[in-house]
Amino acid sequence: MNTPPPSPQRRIAHLDMDAFYASVELLRYPQLKGLPVVIGGGRRAQDDQQAQQGERPPHKIPVADFPLLKDYSGRGVITTATYAARQFGIGSAMGLMKAAKRCPQAILLPVDFAAYRHYSRTFKDIILDIAPLMEDRGIDEVYIDFTQVPGGQREGGRVLARLIQKAIFDATGLTCSVGVAPNKLLAKMASEFNKPNGIAIVFEEDLQSKIWPLACRKINGIGPKADEKLQQLGITTIGELAQKEQGWLMDHFGQKTGAWMFDAAHGVDSRPVVLESEPVSISRETTFERDLHAVRDKAELGAIFTRLCEQVAQDLARKGYVGKTIGIKLRFDDFKSVTRDLTLPDYTLDAATIRHHAGLCLKRVPLQQRLRLLGVRVGSLLPLAEHQAGLRQEAPRAPLQTTMDL
DNA sequence: TCTGGGGTCCTAGGACCC
DNA sequence: TCTGGGGTCCTAGGACCC
Numbered sequence: 001m002n003t004p005p006p007s008p009q010r011r012i013a014h015l016d017m018d019a020f021y022a023s024v025e026l027l028r029y030p031q032l033k034g035l036p037v038v039i040g041g042g043r044r045a046q047d048d049q050q051a052q053q054g055e056r057p058p059h060k061i062p063v064a065d066f067p068l069l070k071d072y073s074g075r076g077v078i079t080t081a082t083y084a085a086r087q088f089g090i091g092s093a094m095g096l097m098k099a100a101k102r103c104p105q106a107i108l109l110p111v112d113f114a115a116y117r118h119y120s121r122t123f124k125d126i127i128l129d130i131a132p133l134m135e136d137r138g139i140d141e142v143y144i145d146f147t148q149v150p151g152g153q154r155e156g157g158r159v160l161a162r163l164i165q166k167a168i169f170d171a172t173g174l175t176c177s178v179g180v181a182p183n184k185l186l187a188k189m190a191s192e193f194n195k196p197n198g199i200a201i202v203f204e205e206d207l208q209s210k211i212w213p214l215a216c217r218k219i220n221g222i223g224p225k226a227d228e229k230l231q232q233l234g235i236t237t238i239g240e241l242a243q244k245e246q247g248w249l250m251d252h253f254g255q256k257t258g259a260w261m262f263d264a265a266h267g268v269d270s271r272p273v274v275l276e277s278e279p280v281s282i283s284r285e286t287t288f289e290r291d292l293h294a295v296r297d298k299a300e301l302g303a304i305f306t307r308l309c310e311q312v313a314q315d316l317a318r319k320g321y322v323g324k325t326i327g328i329k330l331r332f333d334d335f336k337s338v339t340r341d342l343t344l345p346d347y348t349l350d351a352a353t354i355r356h357h358a359g360l361c362l363k364r365v366p367l368q369q370r371l372r373l374l375g376v377r378v379g380s381l382l383p384l385a386e387h388q389a390g391l392r393q394e395a396p397r398a399p400l401q402t403t404m405d406l
Numbered sequence: 407t408c409t410g411g412g413g414t415c416c417t418a419g420g421a422c423c424c
Numbered sequence: 425t426c427t428g429g430g431g432t433c434c435t436a437g438g439a440c441c442c
């Protein structure tokens with residue numbers, strides 16, 4: 001019998017760009033460096049800014065000409081805040097109106113996804129050149145497997161982390177924070193230890209000293225709900241969580257979650273770094289500027305609905321997927337949400353087909369209450385190329401299939 | 407002055423099949 | 425006097441993440 005080769009101790013890095021959107025904006029507007037700046041809002045902030053800026057080069061715009069948070073009115077939230085703004089107790093996902101109370105003088109910039117995607121592509125390409133085993137975790141963060149990279153083990157990964165940090169900064173002017181640890185779970189926590197522009201190295205033996213004192217909420221996957229339940233059970237820190245028996249956690253949180261929590265508290269995580277993955281669904285949604293009523297605002301709602309379907313269809317075509325589950329999402333004025341979906345016999349990426357079936361879904365929802373959000377989703381995706389290959393296989397066989405059914 | 411948009415994964419019940 | 429149990433698909437909701 002062959003014995004598997006001994007696997008080396010894994011060294012996994014988590015790299016997180018510092019205040020990514022805001023930092024990209026500061027490249028464009030260096031005159032805002034050090035000031036409280038937030039990114040967020042919708043069309044309104046954008047219009048204001050464009051109206052004020054005209055054709056001037058970005059770096060020449062006087063600080064006094066930028067729109068301020070206090071002048072905003074609408075339903076936007078903060079996407080990113082500079083560290084100067086975070087000092088005022090404002091941060092991601094906070095409503096702009098609430099943030100304006102805490103820091104009215106903050107400068108408000110609209111989101112510019114095209115710019116962020118460009119820098120995202122750039123920093124990821126730099127990483128891939130140095131360490132090819134990278135997992136994409138969104139626009140501003142990645143996991144990297146250092147294990148087999150030459151020099152990836154030196155000082156626990158610190159040397160390679162520093163090299164990557166410098167390469168990204170030299171090419172873009174952007175800083176990032178890196179955590180290196182035996183697995184993704186610990187690396188993710190470590191990357192927060194020395195933010196911004198920091199590196200943290202965690203070894204297995206650091207569990208008690210560096211991880212156990214942290215709040216349970218620092219575990220990626222324990223959110224507000226699970227944290228509240230843990231607190232009610234008298235558990236605040238990861239160390240306290242680690243003292244509980246696995247069976248006890250499974251009784252309180254279910255088999256799967258309980259077992260996972262137990263492992264997480266003990267720093268155990270065997271998930272691999274995943275290089276490629278297929279999307280499961282593609283969706284578009286929009287929050288209205290004012291709540292809409294299904295009857296009184298029927299025309300407006302219908303136009304938005306159709307546009308969302310067209311956008312999803314475009315996204316499917318651009319990314320090369322077909323799907324067969326069509327779904328909608330509604331959010332009412334009381335913020336309660338419902339979803340409806342249906343699965344078609346055949347895959348599609350056609351806007352009219354999506355619109356028709358999304359319309360059927362909508363008919364299954366009582367619409368007395370006003371709506372604040374409408375969304376359209378296509379799931380059960382299949383790459384377009386596979387779908388076409390499947391059709392070529394299937395077509396000649398179809399009559400035969402019918403005969404066999406008889 | 408309430409709370410964006412795009413995702414993933416899990417749970418749970420019912421249908422349906424073996 | 426049916427009585428199980430497993431597996432998969434579909435649908436709805438919810439937690440969580442970036």
